[in-house]
Amino acid sequence: MSKESEYLVPGHPTVRYIPEFITSSEEEYLLKKIQETPHPKWKQLGNRRLQLLGGELTAKNNLLPKPMPPYMTVFPDLISRLKNTGAFEDSPHGAPNHVILNEYCPNQGIMPHQDGPAYHPVVATISLASHAVFHYYQYKDASDGTEGRRVNPTPLLSVVLEPRSLVITSDSLYQDCLHGIESIAVDSFATGPHGVVCVETGTPIANAHLLRSPEISKVVQEGGVLERTTRYSLTCRDISKVKKLPF
């Protein structure tokens, strides 16, 4: 499914955006299961909390495997559905074996970062409950003599992630670029000479024509604001090295 050109973000063959990857009733079910999770399963970070599904990474980038919750493997069986997209065809296990469940309240985001070498370079992210504006960034050219790798603050590419959508990032966009979400409560869009841009970063929204929700696509096409509510995301990847357990 993901290989179909209708889902490609123009100019970026390494991003596929698939709206309505899950249904509203599946979303409702997943949110209920997530909200029922016992408190100790959440890891509190400085500005958000998360759960690791499928196990933890060791210092040497091995996965210490643990069973996934039934909502990933039994119903709605998101792992099989992700496998069916074809995105993990060439990955070591042919399917994701690790998922980060992130919770973002309004005003929470994630700094531009790279996901690191433990993973096969394909990431599939399902969004639940709220939209997000997801930015991909490049490093600045270090040939200007500066030390270290500075990030160009203007995103290379920005996409709107609707609730229930899937976004698949792979290849050079995964390996060479960074990605992040601004820590704001309201996303604003304004019309300009080159179409609608995200006001925060000044970048056009590359998947505007692929959006499915009438409310979101109206704002992204005509300008306006989208207030964030709490968003949950399931970031699914395949960790190459899996530690064998002694049982």
Ligand SMILES: O=C(O)CCC(=O)C(=O)O
């Ligand atoms: O929540 C998202 O959409 C992105 C999460 C992410 O980049 C990560 O967990 O590495």
Ligand SMILES: [Fe+2]
């Ligand atoms: Fe990430």
